[in-house]
Amino acid sequence: MDKIEMIWDNQIAADSFPKLKSLSVDECNKFVTVVPTFVLGQLKSLESLEAKACVSLKVVFELQPLIPLDGHPVAVPLRELTVSRLPKLKCVWDKELHRQVKFQHLRSVSVSCCNSLTSLFPTSIVRDLMPLEELEIRECGIAQLIEKEEGLLVPRFDFPKLTSLKLKDLTKLKHIYTGTHAIHCPALKTLKVDGCNKVEIIAHHTENDMPRHKQPLFLIEKVRAKIICFNSIVDI
Template identity: 30%
Template sequence: MMQDYPVLWFWNRLPHSLFSNLKNLTVTMCGFVKLIPFHVLRSLNHLEDLVVRDCYILEVIFDLEELNDYNGEIQPLVVVPLKTLILLDLPELQNVWSNNNNAPQGLVSFRCLQEVIASSCEKLNSIFPASIAKDMSCLEELKIKDCSIDVIVANQDGQASESVVDDDTLIVFPRLTFLYLDDLPNLRNFYPHRHRLKWPCLEELYVVFTDLDLFENEASSSSSAIHHEEMKPDSKYPLLSHEEDFPKLEVLYLEGEEARMMLNIQLPKSKFPKVKDLNLLQFGRTTNA
């Protein structure tokens, strides 16, 4: 019988404080749709590692819908201590964090996350909602493979769309060293509106078979284009900016269309001053440097 949540969370004889010292949680072959509701999440004061795999009906990992009930109320910030999140073979997973856009922002933070891995999640829409991504100060590794995502950071649903974007959204991952994007044919953008990405500590970048644009062309990077851009559903924004250098990048691996883009553009030598391992695989041809 399919259940919304694990029965364990709602067993009256077990107080939530029982899980306050839980450090590692592995969930396999589960039979429920949602994994952790907010009232349980806030009691997991020492949870550092969460692994979820082979759950064939699971749709949501962190259900934050309860936050909607706090609208207008002052609540203390809940900082989830989670450091590692691994999601494997979850064919029905649609959202890691459930939609909580009617709730006031800033009630929950996953700022301690250091490693996020998602693989074989065929219905996953995105990795982070914007409200979670803005506080990723400790994230060091992000690996996504064989998923259906079209963006990595999702726009806040319910936010009024505008025909013209006047300012860039700044997305910063100050400690990110490893970014791996593989077999993501629907991935068109990191974020669905014009934005600037900063990852000053990036050391390894792998982009294989996505629909991303690596760099923007000169016309779209001009100031007038940036500040008077018409938003369209099929707009694409580059993963890498001409304005940003990557002083610590040592490994760059591009395969497919991404490699062709790299071969056809001219970049200043200062862009990747420390690259030691460059691999460009284009339609069966490999370039190593």
């Protein structure tokens, strides 16, 4: 739909979409965003969202300051998120969303072919991702997975339920976060890494002993998984 510019009118009535469970946007080339803030509070049943092949899309979840929420955080029931082939995508989540919106049910995130995307999660969003089980990122311009936000204390990057992490052709990826941080995934079963040559995957250091210039994905004592890296398999 090359002529349509948005899905939602900002004058839509409250509770217009209380039973909407799945939303898919495909080849809508004038879209700049998918879900603005003013409609998030109405999507009380949304479990699955897919956005792909929208050449102008810059942000999936956008905060619009002129239409603020009522001050109470909105819990979005989203479980699955897939974004693909969005060449102008700058961010999935607007960094300001953390003040008004919570994504505490997300189980699966897949991001691919988004060359303008330099990071995936704002620091504030990571605190809501305790239920995350599967994360896959392919062929993106990502340099770090988690973007630092001014004025926020850095939490531990714990993903207690993450069982599968797949990273492929992330040629700019250097670290998880600006600083000496690694992610902790006690339930991890499968880690696939291919074409991510700028990042150190495993380090044998403890957090306290890790050199400041080292920013690996994982610390060796925190991982008990089958790892597939560059076509070789290692159990640790």
